Amino acid sequence: MENKHLELGEYNQFRAFLEQQCGIVLGDNKLYLVKSRLAPLMARFSVESLSQLVSKTLSPHERQLRAAVVDAMTTNETLWFRDSYPFELLKTKLLPECKDLRRPVKIWSAASSSGQEPYSIAMSVAEYQQSRPGQLSSGAQIIGTDISNTMLDICKNAEYDSLALARGLSAERRKKFFSDSGNGMAKVNDNVKRMVSFRHLNLLDSYALLGKFDIIFCRNVLIYFSPEVKAKIIGQFAQALNPKGYLFLGASESMTGLSTEFDMIRCNPGIIYQKKS
Numbered sequence: 001m002e003n004k005h006l007e008l009g010e011y012n013q014f015r016a017f018l019e020q021q022c023g024i025v026l027g028d029n030k031l032y033l034v035k036s037r038l039a040p041l042m043a044r045f046s047v048e049s050l051s052q053l054v055s056k057t058l059s060p061h062e063r064q065l066r067a068a069v070v071d072a073m074t075t076n077e078t079l080w081f082r083d084s085y086p087f088e089l090l091k092t093k094l095l096p097e098c099k100d101l102r103r104p105v106k107i108w109s110a111a112s113s114s115g116q117e118p119y120s121i122a123m124s125v126a127e128y129q130q131s132r133p134g135q136l137s138s139g140a141q142i143i144g145t146d147i148s149n150t151m152l153d154i155c156k157n158a159e160y161d162s163l164a165l166a167r168g169l170s171a172e173r174r175k176k177f178f179s180d181s182g183n184g185m186a187k188v189n190d191n192v193k194r195m196v197s198f199r200h201l202n203l204l205d206s207y208a209l210l211g212k213f214d215i216i217f218c219r220n221v222l223i224y225f226s227p228e229v230k231a232k233i234i235g236q237f238a239q240a241l242n243p244k245g246y247l248f249l250g251a252s253e254s255m256t257g258l259s260t261e262f263d264m265i266r267c268n269p270g271i272i273y274q275k276k277s
Contacts, residue, residue, distance in 0.1 A: 006031065006034065006035070006050050006051055006054060007051070010051055010054050010055070011031055011034065011054075013054070013058060014026075014034065014054045014057070014058070017057065017058055018070070018073055019226070021066070021070055022070055022073075022074060022147055022202055022203075022204060023203065023204045023224070023225045023226070023229040023233075024073065024074065024224045024225065025224060025225060025226050025229075034050075034073075035050060037072045037073050038050060038053055038054075038069065038072055038073075040072070041053060041065075041068055041069065041072060044068070045065050045068070053065075053069075057069045067149070070147065070148075071147075071148045071149065071150050071151075074146075074147050074148050076111075076113050076220070077113075078113040078114060078116045078117065079116055079167035079168035080116045080119075080120050080167060080168035080169040080173075081120045081168050081169070082116070082117065082120075082168060082219070082220075083219075083250075083251055083270070085267070085269045085270035086217065086219070086248045086270065086272075087120055087121070087124045089267055089270060089272060090121065090124045090125075090128070090215070091124055091127060091128045091131075093267070094214075094215055094246055094272075095124075095125065095128045095135075095136060096132075096135075098136065098214060099132075099135040099136055101136075101138060101214075102138065103138050104138045104139050104140050104141040105125070105136065105138075105139075105140040105141070105214050105215070106140075106141050106143075106211070106212065106213045106214050106215075106242075107121055107140055107141070107142045107143075107213060107214065107215045107216075107217070108142075108143050108144075108145070108210065108213045108215070108216045108217065108240070109121060109142065109143070109144040109145070109217045110145055110201075110203060110216060110217065110218040110221065110237075111145070111146055111147075111203070111218060111221040112144030112145060112146045112151070112152075112155055112198065113146060113148075113151050114151050114154045114155060114160075114164070115144060115151075115154060115155035115158065115188075115196075115198075116164075116167075116168070117144070117217060117219070118142050118143075118144035118155070118196045118198075119158070119188055119192060119193075119196060121140075121142050121196075121217065122140070122142055122192045122193075122195040122196050123173060123177050123192055125139070125140045125142075125195060126177070126191065126192060126195075139195065140195055141195070141197075142195050142196045142197075143196070143197050143198070143199065143210065144196060144197070144198045144199075145198070145199055145200070145201035145210070146198075146200070146201070147200070147201065147202050147203070149200060152198050152199075152200060155196075155198045156198055158187055158188035158193050159181060159185050159186070159187045159188075160185065160186060160187075160188075161184055161185055162184040162185075165178070165186055174186065177189050177192050203218075203221070203233050204229070204232075204233075206236075207236050207237075207239070207240045210240060211240075212240060212241065212242050212245075213240055213241055213242065213245060214241075214242055214245050214246070215245060215246045215247075215248070216237055216240065216241060216245070216246070216247045216248070217248045218233075218237065218247065218248065218249060219248055219249060219250040219251075219253070220250035220251075220252075220253070221250070222234075222249065222250070222253050223250065223252065223253060227257070227258065230258050231258045231259065234247075234255060234258050234259045234261075234262075235259060235261070238259065238261040238262065238275055241275045242275075243275065243277045244274060244275060244277050245274070245275045246272055246273065246274055246275075247262060247272070247273040247274075247275070248272055248273075249271075249273065251270070255273060261275060261276055262274060262275055262276065263276055
């Protein structure tokens, strides 16, 4: 009878596959995470065990399954205005520095998940423009990228249920920036939505086609990568930033030992990295 469970050797093969495909490093003790994320795919792909699912995933011919597995393993929890300080810094320091630009401010939300971060950035831009009429007259172009096509579909749809809306969104912002669409769902208003576009991107690939940015948000993503991959990604961010451009990392993430291309600026609260000129 076939073994229904994932053996250590199979788990290690799967870890190597995941790191090669998208850079994510799974620890020795993350078998429970693999089980919980991949179990729903068993019925969808008509396999009887997790062992069989992983075995099929390792085959280069199973492109649809491989894509679904990467999708399942890279989907992360998110919330509106996460950690709050990056969005306050955006309004009090970064956008004022861009006020005389004769073009839109270009902002990239790398690993945009289900859209809360890029739309929070857009709402912050709208609040800034409202508080300082005439400044930032060319507006902002915000791009959200993610490796998960499932997440990108949610981003583009810009419609969220009451559970998602309750996570980090004030009643005031919900009223100002969302329209009820029935069944407890609410949609992001067009004035916010049209600032943001979305596209598929693996952070291990080239960013050249995205163009240059003034500000990059890549928060709570690097923690999943090896030091070598982190250094590679940060180097590519430096290439994608305009001179003196800014990079936000997550509150628990650091650039120490990974790059010499940025100056660390301590703000109160929080830290931001500025590309050296």
